[in-house]
Amino acid sequence: MAIDSARGAPDVHELDDPELIQLLTPEGERVEHPDYPLELTPDEVRGLYRDLVIVRRIDREAVALTRQGELGLWASLLGQEAAQIGSGRALGEHDMAFPTYREHGVAWCRDVDPLKLLGLFRGVNNGGWDPAEHNFHLYTIVIGSQTLHATGYAMGVQRDGVLGTPNAGATIAYFGDGATSQGDVNESFVFASVFNAPIVFFCQNNQWAISEPLEKQSRIPLYRRAQGYGFPGLRVDGNDVFACLAVTRKALEAARTGQGPTLIEAYTYRMGAHTTTDDPTRYRLKAEEEAWKLKDPIERVKAYLVRNDLADNAFFEEIEAEAKQVAADLRKGCLAMPDPGPMDMFAHVYAEAHPLMTEEQEQFAAYLASFKEVSS
Amino acid sequence: MSEVKQFNLPDVGEGLTEAEIVKWHVAPGDQVEINQTIVEIETAKAIVELPCPYEGVVADLLVPEGQTVDVGTPIIAVSVSGGDAAPAAAAPAAEAPKQEAVPAPDEPGMVQPDEPKRQPVLVGYGVKPGATKRRPRKRPAAPAAPAPAPQPNGRPQPVDKRVLAKPPVRKMAKDLGVDLSTIVGTGPAGSITRDDVQAAASRQQAPAAAPQAPAPVLRGEEERIPVRGVRRSTATAMVSSAFTAPHVTEWLQVDMTATMDAVRRLREMPDFAGLKVSPLLLVAKALLVAVRRHPMINSSWVGEGDSAEIVVKPYVNLGIAAATPRGLLVPNIKDAHAKPLPELARALNELVDTARAGKASPADLTGGTITITNIGVFGVDAGTPILTPGEAAILAVGQVRDMPWVHEGELAVRKVATLALSFDHRIIDGELGSKVLRDVGDMLEDPLHMLVWS
Incomplete structure (x- = not known):
């Protein structure tokens, strides 16, 4: 058997692997598995x-x-x-x-x-x-x-x-x-x-x-x-x-x-x-x-x-x-x-209030407020 | 109470800035539903089908097929009846003038079209700048049906030139060689019926015999065209070739069914993604393999009299005769013998496109060693091609068409084409020419031969 140096030996992936657990076939037929009994109403x-x-x-x-x-x-x-x-x-x-x-x-x-x-x-x-x-x-x-x-x-x-x-x-x-x-x-x-x-x-x-x-x-x-x-x-x-x-x-x-x-x-x-x-x-x-x-x-x-x-x-x-x-x-x-809103980004950073973030939050609120003054 | 809503080209791929309209699935006047596929677009990443966000009647297609537009450009207008199809936020105001809604450059969050860097994305790979031109896949039919040009006033063209006919009728027209666009349909909504096609076919068959009143013939003056450029060099080459190399032409009809299947399967392979895979590709490959088996066919007669020599080339520069607006050109693929099939396909695509665009360089047009002429594209079966000067053989490929054929002892409908091989009889005897032609034929009848012989 020729072995490709990059791929090595042929792989072993198969859908029909005997280990595949299946209780309902693609055709809709119920099959039983000894380890996985299933009763559904x-x-x-x-x-x-x-x-x-x-x-x-x-x-x-x-x-x-x-x-x-x-x-x-x-x-x-x-x-x-x-x-x-x-x-x-x-x-x-x-x-x-x-x-x-x-x-x-x-x-x-x-x-x-x-x-x-x-x-x-x-x-x-x-x-x-x-x-x-x-x-x-x-x-x-x-x-x-x-x-x-x-x-x-x-x-x-x-x-x-x-x-x-x-x-x-x-x-x-x-x-x-x-x-x-x-x-x-x-x-x-x-x-x-x-x-x-x-x-x-x-x-x-x-x-x-x-x-x-x-x-x-x-x-x-x-x-x-x-x-x-x-x-x-x-x-x-x-x-x-x-x-x-x-x-x-x-x-x-x-x-x-x-x-x-x-x-x-x-x-x-x-x-x-x-x-x-x-x-x-x-x-x-x-x-x-x-x-x-x-x-x-x-x-x-x-x-x-x-x-x-x-x-x-x-x-x-x-x-x-x-x-x-x-x-x-x-x-x-x-x-x-x-x-x-722009302030929402602070909402979920910490579970509880955090002094540094509170400070930044206030700064940002003031910054946003400054636009309102100019426009009014 | 209806309202016209526009659908702006969305960014369907995380930071894309533009897309090409590949194919419209709807036309003005069509009824559309929410999520009905209306258009195929091609972005830097993918061909994507866009579902309609509105229910209503198509008022206008705002961008023609083949055009690349920026994200945010309105591409379709839909006349929506009632008011609850979509909230107003989803569409610009109905009265908005139909101009390209280029995002204001300073608008936050808008993608700048000329952003020079690869854009970061959430999942998967980002977009490389300038990569929008991916591959021309699923070309919109043929240039025969030009996309409607955008009207200056933005209104739809009154008549879509598309022909209405059911698929079996189209097939029948194709089989009978009738051009549907020349027929006026008598069916529902002006569609073309079987009877229309048959009537048109019978008119075509007896055009001369039809005792129609002779239309007054308008005679212009004879046209005199100066012989220059490609026409002149073609003429010189043909004369020199025809009168120096004694030509022999042999013919072979081959069952191409297996080749056509192979072509179809190749098209599905990722290696050929974006490439046009035609039967010509396999004909070229078959000829290359035949050259490998019979090197003498790929040779040249050099000199005269006592100093004459036959030069057998160790490489193949494969010429492909191409009909271009300028006339016949034979650009060649350098070192075609060494190219893997996808490379050969790419070279074929590029070669012919370049030649048609009038951009073939002198290097492209010289140094050929053997030529293929695909006369099948003109709808004929065979001919006696004249050698490209300096070459010993040329293969003509006729059209592939359904023919009665004895297949496995039974009469069957098969895809049959005629091959014609002309060769320089000074170099090549009938035996060698026949072997080459037979080999090419065998490979096309069963492409497995290519594996065996290559």
């Missing part, structure tokens, strides 16, 4: 379908608003809905999530008003929601750094001594395949491992780190990296909302009960661009997108609902109408978002 399945459809619609509207100049940027979650809704719906009341800037679906599960997600991208605020109120941290733009924050938070929960009690909360850190190449993520793995932190590392492997393919991130499947740090890692079909739900539930429960961290690699695909400033046709083949289209996360749930007579046309139309209304409200709310 028809209402719960319909609820997941509603979540998936609505977050996709929210995402589409935000992309359109960006194209119309109403937002400065948007990172589309298209194709990753199941990974986000599955893991997001697994979260309990006390669990805390640390997102990247793409976790719009998880935000939806944490009851963050979609409109609040837009503030940062419209440039009117630096976050827009109270992380403590929703147990959903602010979006983090820097790649991978939230895994450190999450690990620290998890170690804090551990020190609160609540693990194993009903008040126990696990921490979940979201990141992408590209982030696994960052030092921050690797440091998080080390700390989480040696301190047995109650954390779930949820990696949405969407195959592309902007324009860099997975083969430039790792020679082994990403989930196997966990083994090197000393905690379990597993790969789940990231387009299968059932499997993502079951796998994340189990990992969160392990964290809450003091069994330490888990790495979940949700194997999925970014169907859109990295962000609205990116053009994927410059680096990837159409055929690849077409192949992933057949594994759409929403279509398989719809097929499952129809196949098992759990939903009729009226239901699907109702969800469609609701999604449309959410999008219309989002558009209206976005266009009406007020611009912040």
Whole structure:
């Protein structure tokens, strides 16, 4: 066998990896997995379908608003809905999530008003929601750094001594395949491992780190990296909302009960661009997108609902109408978002008053007031 | 109660300052919905489809296709009925004069178009200055349908010259060789129907036989054109070539179906992003491979009588005959034999563009070793090309068209083209010429041969 000196031996990435955990096939057929039994009521399945459809619609509207100049940027979650809704719906009341800037679906599960997600991208605020109120941290733009924050938070929960009690909360850190190449993520793995932190590392492997393919991130499947740090890692079909739900539930429960961290690699695909400033046709083949289209996360749930007579046309139309209304409200709310005043920049720098900043704040207020005198 | 709202070109990519209007998807008078795709624009980073922010009727397209405009310039006016489609803040006042809304230079937060540095961005890569000209992808059809020029008064042109016809009708017209723009449609909204096309085709077929009343013939004077420039040098070259080198021309019909498939697949590869990949590229590659197998075809007859020599070139400067406004030019690609396929594609694109623009340098036009003439672009099948002086062979490629063909023992419709190879019979015998032509044909019938032989 010829070995290329730059690439080395052929890689071992295969979607049909025997380790891939799947509970719902792309055709909408339910399959059982011995380690991940999952019982869902028809209402719960319909609820997941509603979540998936609505977050996709929210995402589409935000992309359109960006194209119309109403937002400065948007990172589309298209194709990753199941990974986000599955893991997001697994979260309990006390669990805390640390997102990247793409976790719009998880935000939806944490009851963050979609409109609040837009503030940062419209440039009117630096976050827009109270992380403590929703147990959903602010979006983090820097790649991978939230895994450190999450690990620290998890170690804090551990020190609160609540693990194993009903008040126990696990921490979940979201990141992408590209982030696994960052030092921050690797440091998080080390700390989480040696301190047995109650954390779930949820990696949405969407195959592309902007324009860099997975083969430039790792020679082994990403989930196997966990083994090197000393905690379990597993790969789940990231387009299968059932499997993502079951796998994340189990990992969160392990964290809450003091069994330490888990790495979940949700194997999925970014169907859109990295962000609205990116053009994927410059680096990837159409055929690849077409192949992933057949594994759409929403279509398989719809097929499952129809196949098992759990939903009729009226239901699907109702969800469609609701999604449309959410999008219309989002558009209206976005266009009406007020611009912040110049003094607002001081509002969230420190939790409490700080003498130096108070002084600067007063100076700046006086400076602004000087214009008023001149103009009057 | 309707109101006209304008949509200003947004910055769709973090600090971009301008974009080119590539293609309009709507025309004045069209009904549009919120988020309906109205236009494709090309920025320094990407081709982007813009969704419409308003619901209503398109009143005017304010920027023609092909024009690059600054961010903030109004590009479309939409007549919005009712008042709640979008808040007033999102659009300038309806009465605003239709002039380019260049942001005031001292307005805070506005991007200065001539900012000299790479702009910092939030996520991903920044924009390099002057990088807006990325690649001309998805060229807007052909220059045959010129984009409507902006009217001085800013009003839409009354008639969009675009022809209305359904795709099957267009296909039929194409197959019958009928130019749709010459037909007056009788279908709904003036669209062209099958019957219209058939009628036009039958008129075309019997133009002379038609006993129409002879129109009064207006006769001007004979035109006398001085023979200068390219025409003169072409004439000299043709005469010298035709009367010094004894020409032989051989023909071969080839099934190009596999080549056309290969071309389509190459187009999708990122290596060819932004490049025009045509069947000519693979014909050129096939000829280069054939030269490698039969170097003598790439040679030149030098001197006369006893001192005559045959010079076999160890390199290939591949000439491409190009019809330009100035006349026939044969610029050549230097060291074409050493170029990887994407490089060859780029060279082909640039070569012909440069020649057409009248910018071919003398170096581009001399030193060729073998030539391809793509007469297929004129819609003909074959010819007997005359050698470029000093070269031993020239390959003419006819049009690729659907033809009945025996494929795997059955009659099938295949993409067939005719190749014609003329060669200097002083140097090249019928055997060698035939082998070269056969090799080129084999490679085009099954491009895998190129791998085997290169």
